[in-house]
Amino acid sequence: MKSMSYNQNPRARIAVIDGLRTPFIKAGGSLSNTTAVELGLAVTNEICSRYPFLRKHIAEFITGNTSQPANAANISRVIALQSGIDKSIPAFTVHRNCASGMEAVAQAVTKIRANEGHLYYSLGVESMSNIPLLFKKETQTIFENLFKSRTFKEKLGNILKFRPHNFAPEIGIKLGLTDPVCNLIMGLTAENIANDFVISRQEQDDFSARSHNLAEFATTNGIFTNEISPIFSKEAKTIVSNDDGIRNNQTQVALAKLKPFFEKNNGTVTVGNSSQITDGACGLILASEEFAKKLGITPLGYIKDFAFAGCDNTRMGLGPVFSTNKVLRKNNISLQDFDLIELNEAFAAQALGCIKAMDSQSFFDANLNGNSKLGEIDIDKLNLNGGAISLGHPVGATGTRILLHTLKELKRKNLQNGLATLCVGGGQGATFILESK
Numbered sequence: 001m002k003s004m005s006y007n008q009n010p011r012a013r014i015a016v017i018d019g020l021r022t023p024f025i026k027a028g029g030s031l032s033n034t035t036a037v038e039l040g041l042a043v044t045n046e047i048c049s050r051y052p053f054l055r056k057h058i059a060e061f062i063t064g065n066t067s068q069p070a071n072a073a074n075i076s077r078v079i080a081l082q083s084g085i086d087k088s089i090p091a092f093t094v095h096r097n098c099a100s101g102m103e104a105v106a107q108a109v110t111k112i113r114a115n116e117g118h119l120y121y122s123l124g125v126e127s128m129s130n131i132p133l134l135f136k137k138e139t140q141t142i143f144e145n146l147f148k149s150r151t152f153k154e155k156l157g158n159i160l161k162f163r164p165h166n167f168a169p170e171i172g173i174k175l176g177l178t179d180p181v182c183n184l185i186m187g188l189t190a191e192n193i194a195n196d197f198v199i200s201r202q203e204q205d206d207f208s209a210r211s212h213n214l215a216e217f218a219t220t221n222g223i224f225t226n227e228i229s230p231i232f233s234k235e236a237k238t239i240v241s242n243d244d245g246i247r248n249n250q251t252q253v254a255l256a257k258l259k260p261f262f263e264k265n266n267g268t269v270t271v272g273n274s275s276q277i278t279d280g281a282c283g284l285i286l287a288s289e290e291f292a293k294k295l296g297i298t299p300l301g302y303i304k305d306f307a308f309a310g311c312d313n314t315r316m317g318l319g320p321v322f323s324t325n326k327v328l329r330k331n332n333i334s335l336q337d338f339d340l341i342e343l344n345e346a347f348a349a350q351a352l353g354c355i356k357a358m359d360s361q362s363f364f365d366a367n368l369n370g371n372s373k374l375g376e377i378d379i380d381k382l383n384l385n386g387g388a389i390s391l392g393h394p395v396g397a398t399g400t401r402i403l404l405h406t407l408k409e410l411k412r413k414n415l416q417n418g419l420a421t422l423c424v425g426g427g428q429g430a431t432f433i434l435e436s437k
Contacts, residue, residue, distance in 0.1 A: 032279070246386070
């Protein structure tokens with residue numbers, strides 16, 4: 001494949017040639033012994049089998065990942081080499097919490113626009129099953145001194161310093177889901193939004209039941225089939241082809257029986273109206289529009305633009321309001337111009353809070369310099385095949401999944417414009433404007 005040179009427009013839209021994902025599987029389930037590297041390999045190998053030129057001709061291999069496995073430093077390079085990507089092709093890993101997958105895509109878009117390359121692979125991956133338990137510092141110190149011991153007496157003395165509490169682990173996933181600046185676990189930031197916008201428990205449970213019902217319909221009717229690459233389960237000794245977090249025939253009545261999880265006394269956020277802890281991976285091939293034409297490939301769709309924005313970390317779930325406001329004003333388009341909208345369902349309260357905030361002039365007056373509100377989101381355009389409440393939220397992979405799914409749905413329905421957005425732990429939002437043709 002000959003190298004090509006283009007005078008790329010720094011605002012040029014970027015082609016998404018194709019993409020695939022694994023099924024999204026509940027943490028601790030049938031992919032619990034499948035590492036993040038293996039998840040990434042499964043989807044990358046399948047994509048490369050369909051597009052063999054990737055192994056030698058991508059400019060870089062970029063991976064979004066949050067948990068950063070200790071035994072796979074720069075997980076992107078590990079997956080790239082094990083999948084047969086030519087050793088001359090560099091790889092790097094990015095981390096933007098829940099937007100890590102989107103960041104991997106944003107990096108590719110930025111590099112293509114800067115004429116650094118014309119063909120990139122962006123992967124999002126997370127094995128939340130394999131986020132480790134950690135020893136406290138006191139315990140680590142005892143172990144360090146034990147390893148340094150030279151005599152039997154020194155070793156015994158250090159062993160005798162252990163107490164039962166030294167073996168109570170710190171839960172890595174809980175630490176990762178807790179903001180160290182405001183000291184709130186993500187569920188409590190959702191409770192803040194529920195209180196701010198007076199979002200009732202029933203509203204949250206209704207929204208959650210809708211997510212499951214739509215995902216059940218989509219699965220039954222094969223809507224996800226052409227975006228999922230089946231994967232072998234070591235536990236089940238079989239091929240897994242479907243997302244397993246969807247609760248068939250879910251109702252608000254059933255969800256109402258669950259107790260609040262984060263704020264025990266007066267809370268409204270439960271495990272049923274929150275996103276699921278999940279394992280999964282999703283990869284996308286990106287290219288300049290001109291390069292895609294030279295390849296003779298009709299792309300799945302295009303990325304017109306994107307934006308990231310910060311917000312109050314105690315209300316981190318409102319991030320999509322800020323990033324969507326930023327990218328829509330930059331491109332002089334409105335919320336009503338979109339045929340489909342994917343708003344990640346970190347929590348029902350968070351998603352509903354974004355919907356309410358986007359249509360609240362008082363919120364924009366107080367938080368967005370008095371800009372005019374974005375307006376009402378048409379529920380008949382929103383998350384039409386469910387979202388993270390039903391499908392799960394493998395944090396490093398969700399961003400790439402919603403980009404892939406939005407483009408697939410635009411093409412399936414013969415629609416033109418899509419918006420994909422999510423909130424980010426720590427108080428950020430990410431939003432992409434997508435086009436099908």
